[in-house]
Amino acid sequence: MELRLNIENATPEDLARGIAAAEAVFARAGITALQGAEGLFALEGWDIKGFPEDDKPTEDENQAATVWLEADEAATTACCAGWPEDRIPRHQVMELINVPRTKLQAEALPDTWPARKQLYPDVVKRLEVTAGPDRQIDFDIAFVLGWVPERPTLDRVEPLSEDGDRIPFFTSDVAQVEEMARKALKDWTIEIDRDPCDAHVFDPAAGDDDDEFRRAAWRDFDGSLHMEKPPANPAIALTLAMMRGQSMHFE
Template sequence: MELRLNIEDATPPELARGIAAAEAVFTRAGITALQGAEGLFALEGWDIKGFPEDDKPTEYEDRAATIWLEADEAAATACCAGWPKERVPRHQIMELINVPRTKLQAEAVPDTWAERKQLYPDVVTRLEITTGPDRQIDFDIAFILGWVPERQTLDRVEPLSEDGDRIPFFTSDLAQVEEMARRALKDWTIEIDRDPCDAHVFDPAAGDGDDELRLAAWRDFDGSLHMEKPPANPAIALTLAMMRGQSMHFD
């Protein structure tokens, strides 16, 4: 298990300097990098679910997440010391690699991580080609995100999420999907087109190279197309854009 920095054009000595700065933050705080990453994962999971009151991260997880973010910032500052301001990353640049199996990989049930990871690209493809609402896709998205402990099928009674609510209608209820997106990404801009259907979700402060902060369902920000035809409806478009933003977690 080790830290890795994703900073374009950084030299090995610069990367090593950044990692050393991050490790110093964890050492001063008295936690490991893994504990920090798990805290951040818990915080991001709560964010994705729309900040439910009964599923808040613990005080320990919240502190660990804060320390991880401080370490990430310290790493970027140290690595990019002396760089022009516009080249210093404004997004998270740190990750753990060779991580042992923990809730960082499978929050719902540890043994489901491989299945969820394999299912992710399949669901994105199905969102791209579906001709309308698809409850099985809704179920599969909930499973991928760790909201339910196992993959559900249409031949069962409709499942409930862990907090007792019905699984969201990701492919049919635009208002529901948009509410979740706006709660999860409060400072981001969400644009939805209906003719043709498309969705763009982005951080207004993001630059042209900040692809992970600029998400599109069909037509990307540079004018290229993710697929031949636009999504079947606006709910699918917004869900697809949001799911593209999850790709970093399933690489």
């Protein structure tokens, strides 16, 4: 998770200054931004319910919410330093967003990074040509993304992720893949075609030249094809588009 500020006309330098100020507030309070956000969520939920006596936020949640609001104010003050008063927002500007998991796991599992980096292009190529669901590809994707500490194989007991979950069915369960994609890319558009199978993921706020924010499984946005035949099924198509989007982390 990472902090983001929604302040109109702020420069990247302004936003970075604001984020740093907010992070300093959390550090002084000895809590994480996530704890602050959860505290605020509990407080706002209690408000929405009409302040029932039997469902009050805990003292820790109240304190965390207070810290979040202080961090939000500090972020605004730092980001908008020197601005005219009429340009400074008077509402909450801070939110906590998901970061694609690979970006975090590349640092979290440094010992396996060389092997994962080497395996990444092979996984993409196999997704392009596989004729259908392939559990070994599922395993390899989980390893490449850093979800398991070592590369699983079909002849061994299937490992669980660090959260205790089974490795996702990347090549067969389109609903599961779509759910993961929407959690990782909340503000992005996800399009899945079934005849022929294809998938596109893109940030609608990005420009036409921002290829980093537009990924396709088979037919690219300019009409060119990534490979001769479309993916074997919608789950593979969406997984392939998502894996292409991870390429910047494996360069």
